[in-house]
Amino acid sequence: MNKYIYFDNAATTINKPECVINSAVFAMRNLANPGRSGHDLSLNAASEIYDCRKEVCRLFGYDKPENVIFTYNATYALNIAIKGFAKNNSHIIISNYEHNSVIRPVHALASDETKNISYSVFDASLDESELLYDFTSKIRANTELAVITLASNVCGKILPVAKIAEICKKKGIFLICDAAQGAGCVPVNLKSLGVDVLCFAGHKSLYGPQGMGGAVFCTSRKPKTLIEGGNGANSANPTMSGPLPECLEAGTLNTPGICALKAGIKYISKIGIEEIYERNLELIDMLTENLASIKGVKLYGVSAKRTPTLLFNVKDLSSEAVASILNDKGICVRSGFHCAPKAHMQLKTGENGAVRASLSFTNTKKEIDTFSYYISRL
Amino acid sequence: MNCVFFIVSSVTYAMKAKNALERHGIPCRVEKIKNVASLGGCGFGIKVSKDLLSSARNCFYSEGIQIAEIVDCGAKYG
Secondary structure, three states: OOOOEEOEOOOOOOOOOHHHHHHHHHHHHHOOOOOOOOOHHHHHHHHHHHHHHHHHHHHHOOOOHHHEEEEOOHHHHHHHHHHHHOOOOOEEEEEOOOOHHHHHHHHHHHHOOOOOOEEEEEOOOOOHHHHHHHHHHOOOOOEEEEEEEOEOOOOOEEOOHHHHHHHHHHHOOEEEEEOOOOOOOOOOOHHHHOOOEEEEEOOOOOOOOOOOEEEEEOOOOOOOOOOOOOOOOOOOOOOOOOOOOHHHOOOOOOHHHHHHHHHHHHHHHHHOHHHHHHHHHHHHHHHHHHHHOOOOEEEEOOOOOEOOEEEEEEOOOOHHHHHHHHHHOOEEOEEEOOOOHHHHHHHOOOOOEEEEEEOOOOOOHHHHHHHHHHHHOO | OOEEEEEEOOHHHHHHHHHHHHHOOOOOEEEEEEEEHHHOEEEEEEEEEHHHHHHHHHHHHHHOOOOOEEEEHHHHHO
16 A cells, blocks of 8 residues: 555556556566567567557557557657658647647757758647637648647646647648547547547556557558667668568567556556546546635646646745645645646746646545645645 | 468568457467568568468458468478
8 A cells, every 4th residue: 555645647657556567577577579589488479569559559449550659658659750750841730738748859850950840839728619720820831740739748638639630631731649648548539539640658547667658650651760770570671661560669679568558558448448537537626626715726727628637836835845845744746847838838837837736546535635635734 | 381471571460460360260370480582581470271371361351461472381491
């Protein structure tokens, strides 16, 4: 039993289910390097990894396991997709709710004068119709790519990605979705969502271990490679040729992590993502109501459709001070800017950022009451 | 030897092919194959009895699995 009240699930989930831990241990004891050798232990590893690709597809309502790639995290997957698909002399659209995992690779592309790439930022804090209007207003003749988060890591707002995807389809814009926060706690069906690439973190709401992420490619286009190396295929060829997923998976995969991720996805799938979403909403609504009733608490960016994340400040205390006091009480939250400076600027959290409490369906109402009590005492 | 290898480019496609054959009730086994000319290096082969060659080929066609080439098991084992 963990002695902490853990409200930092948007950073990573802890208390991983036994099946996740057991799967990683099993892999470390029994599985060799997949795709490299022809012996049973290597082929068994490949079989487990293929099963995980299938599990990812099942979770996201997709049917091409070979289009699922595994990476070290969502940031790595986003870099592969953004830098792999961005074209020279083009324009990219992102939202102001993006994480630095999107902002920084896009900014790096735009900073390379040889590429002649520019980007615009639309306002994700707006109501849906205004948001879609603002997105559309950013489209230029040379807009080739849009990168949109499924849900803000700062305030939890779920963006209307399917509607943005409809606009992108009409305009021929390639759409990459950052589902680091949404995957595992927001129902996603890739056939209806309409994005071209979905990037996910394996260690947050999918309950895999840290060091796991990936992407699902819903496109026949193949990106330029970001990393080259051995992948067990076409060894005589000096280029990373061949089909997905191996062409984007240079070097040895994290087989124990992938096996554990498979167990994590099975675990949440058994509960059901709709059920998890509803449980989360009930918890975050309760926390929001509690904190809203405390004098001196300021809440930021509360939306109806959201992940279980709440951003706030208390009186004139810095977010670091609040997080530190809570830590002394055995409560884990995250303070500061959460690697999403544009979101904080939009939400006007000030020079000290804000406190983020991010829940999981495994949290309890009692924990929320305890948390609320300590906030009321500040 | 009374078997053939359906050669695919990667271990992922080998697993996809194996899954498809198993769903169709066709026994098979995945093996690594060295020096596949059409791939320019190593590939993976799905070993199937020659008697089931036609059924396996139809299965791959219906599942959209691309086969680089089909080789007789004798070519690997000598």
